[in-house]
Amino acid sequence: xxxxxxxxxxxxxxxxxxxxxxxxxxxxxxxxxxxxxxxxxxxxxxxxxxxxxxxxxxxxxxxxxxxxxxxxxxxxxxxxxxxxxxxxxxxxxxxxxxxxxxxxxxxxxxxxxxxxxxxxxxxxxxxxxxxxxxxxxxxxxxxxxxxxxxxxxxxxxxxxxxxxxxxxxxxxxxxxxxxxxxxxxxxxxxxxxxxxxxxxxxxxxxxxxxxxxxxxxxxxxxxxxxxxxxxxxxxxxxxxxxxxxxxxxxxxxxxxxxxxxxxxxxxxx
Amino acid sequence: xxxxxxxxxxxxxxxxxxxxxxxxxxxxxxxxxxxxxxxxxxxxxxxxxxxxxxxxxxxxxxxxxxxxxxxxxxxxxxxxxxxxxxxxxxxxxxxxxxxxxxxxxxxxxxxxxxxxxxxxxxxxxxxxxxxxxxxxxxxxxxxxxxxxxxxxxxxxxxxxxxxxxxxxxxxxxxxxxxxxxxxxxxxxxxxxxxxxxxxxxxxxxxxxxxxxxxxxxxxxxxxxxxxxxxxxxxxxxxxxxxxxxxxxxxxxxxxxxxxxxxxxxxxxxxxxxxxxxxxxxxxxxxxxxxxxxxxxxxxx
Numbered sequence: 001x002x003x004x005x006x007x008x009x010x011x012x013x014x015x016x017x018x019x020x021x022x023x024x025x026x027x028x029x030x031x032x033x034x035x036x037x038x039x040x041x042x043x044x045x046x047x048x049x050x051x052x053x054x055x056x057x058x059x060x061x062x063x064x065x066x067x068x069x070x071x072x073x074x075x076x077x078x079x080x081x082x083x084x085x086x087x088x089x090x091x092x093x094x095x096x097x098x099x100x101x102x103x104x105x106x107x108x109x110x111x112x113x114x115x116x117x118x119x120x121x122x123x124x125x126x127x128x129x130x131x132x133x134x135x136x137x138x139x140x141x142x143x144x145x146x147x148x149x150x151x152x153x154x155x156x157x158x159x160x161x162x163x164x165x166x167x168x169x170x171x172x173x174x175x176x177x178x179x180x181x182x183x184x185x186x187x188x189x190x191x192x193x194x195x196x197x198x199x200x201x202x203x204x205x206x207x208x209x210x211x212x213x214x215x216x217x218x219x220x221x222x223x224x225x226x227x228x229x230x231x232x233x234x235x236x237x238x239x240x241x242x243x244x245x246x247x248x249x250x251x252x253x254x255x256x257x258x259x260x261x262x263x264x265x266x267x268x269x
Numbered sequence: 270x271x272x273x274x275x276x277x278x279x280x281x282x283x284x285x286x287x288x289x290x291x292x293x294x295x296x297x298x299x300x301x302x303x304x305x306x307x308x309x310x311x312x313x314x315x316x317x318x319x320x321x322x323x324x325x326x327x328x329x330x331x332x333x334x335x336x337x338x339x340x341x342x343x344x345x346x347x348x349x350x351x352x353x354x355x356x357x358x359x360x361x362x363x364x365x366x367x368x369x370x371x372x373x374x375x376x377x378x379x380x381x382x383x384x385x386x387x388x389x390x391x392x393x394x395x396x397x398x399x400x401x402x403x404x405x406x407x408x409x410x411x412x413x414x415x416x417x418x419x420x421x422x423x424x425x426x427x428x429x430x431x432x433x434x435x436x437x438x439x440x441x442x443x444x445x446x447x448x449x450x451x452x453x454x455x456x457x458x459x460x461x462x463x464x465x466x467x468x469x470x471x472x473x474x475x476x477x478x479x480x481x482x483x484x485x486x487x488x489x490x491x492x493x494x495x496x497x498x499x500x501x502x503x504x505x506x507x508x509x510x511x512x513x514x515x516x517x518x519x520x521x522x523x524x525x526x527x528x529x530x531x532x533x534x535x536x537x538x539x540x541x542x543x544x545x546x547x548x549x550x551x552x553x554x555x556x557x558x559x560x561x562x563x564x565x566x567x568x569x
Contacts, residue, residue, distance in 0.1 A: 055442060071444075072442070073444015073445075077442070079439055079443075081438040089436075090490075091307070091486055091490060092490060093490045100431065100436060101443075104429060104431070105440075106428055107426060107428070109424045110428075153439075
């Protein structure tokens with residue numbers, strides 16, 4: 001038996017505050033994909049996540065997440081919102097935050113069971129946050145906070161991870177470590193991962209697919225079809241180059257050049 | 270300084286009926302305030318707590334104007350004001366503006382009602398600074414009901430409320446009713462403030478509702494321990510304040526608030542820049558990532 005698609009959009013349009021964010025959403029994200037969600041600011045990348053999470057109903061069309069209609073509180077989805085690390089609270093320890101991902105929705109007095117504590121420990125260990133599990137979130141660096149956020153998203157054994165800008169505000173080394181972690185999680189847990197990103201480059205080693213929001217419509221393609229100069233230039237509305245190194249690594253770059261610097265090139269300085 | 274005098278019969282004073290009422294009433298307020306303080310801080314609701322206390326002012330003077338018990342006026346205004354604040358914008362900035370505006374209007378109404386009711390200065394003073402030594406038996410019954418409501422409600426909602434407070438976006442995605450919990454919390458806060466106003470007054474209430482929890486949070490971040498420590502600190506302040514008030518016959522509000530603030534200052538001094546179990550307040554450096562770049566540290 002094959003797993004159902006992670007996400008299906010069938011003629012979906014989204015309206016927010018009277019404005020159509022995007023329309024004609026027709027795509028199928030296969031299970032087990034690692035998907036970059038790209039597009040310019042305001043194109044509706046976060047909105048796509050909100051549709052999948054059941055936080056925003058589509059204005060029209062049919063949505064299916066992991067083979068079922070979207071609904072709030074779907075425990076099969078792990079979610080790390082945008083600017084997560086900016087909102088962390090000094091009043092909470094990492095361990096308690098991850099525990100909330102497992103039991104935070106339950107009403108009533110109840111002790112965390114030994115089995116639940118073991119799952120929290122395992123999630124913290126898996127993301128490499130075991131050493132600072134007892135610390136407060138506010139005491140950690142941005143990269144460490146992002147790991148704890150991911151631990152919270154995977155602690156309930158999600159089948160689909162939605163990560164909104166997980167690499168924002170991280171230095172290069174932390175970006176690469178988070179990307180490595182996503183690659184490992186994908187391999188070990190066979191989880192589908194969707195990542196909103198402004199900069200594709202650090203993610204390219206792990207991405208299999210991309211969802212891109214072009215001209216007000218979401219599209220889905222294998223990553224190799226998306227990393228093309230013409231498409232990216234159209235997508236971002238500014239010249240984008242694609243470079244392939246001798247080792248076969250791909251990366252994109254803004255092709256814009258400062259005319260003043262170009263004019264001065266060859267000067268004595 | 271003829272007013273300050275040691276009273277050698279302070280033990281008799283402590284066991285007198287009015288002091289018994291004060292101890293029981295003050296203890297109930299300390300329990301409710303200590304428990305809610307943690308959420309007031311994590312939800313960044315300190316300003317709302319402050320505002321609700323002031324919103325109680327027209328409630329109290331309005332009650333005097335209408336000739337109904339002050340507790341009734343306080344409850345109606347605090348809960349009503351709490352609901353208004355709770356229903357206003359989710360964003361902190363929106364909430365702050367709404368809270369401040371409601372606060373100003375409430376204070377204006379309080380002055381109006383006080384004037385219309387020709388409430389004497391003594392009545393106004395007891396609303397602003399509390400009058401723990403005048404707590405009646407019927408007030409105690411109301412206190413008991415409110416404290417029971419706060420403790421029972423918190424027992425039911427504590428976990429999802431904590432989730433919604435520290436991590437609202439993920440909590441919403443996980444199906445936690447974030448908005449409804451926010452409204453429920455403000456109602457619980459309003460009930461607690463209704464009591465606390467009568468103990469320490471609208472102007473000093475912060476010291477019971479926020480300060481003990483803030484002190485506890487500097488010592489530990491474990492939710493259960495924060496709650497227990499905050500309640501212990503609030504109880505200690507109330508009891509110590511009453512004993513001192515019995516000894517020298519000065520307003521208990523002064524001693525209660527002073528003790529709570531003293532504990533906060535001591536803990537602040539002891540923990541310094543460090544927080545919780547000796548952990549540094551600044552981000553923990555990655556062990557194998559200890560390069561420090563002094564970009565622009567020295568002028569060229």
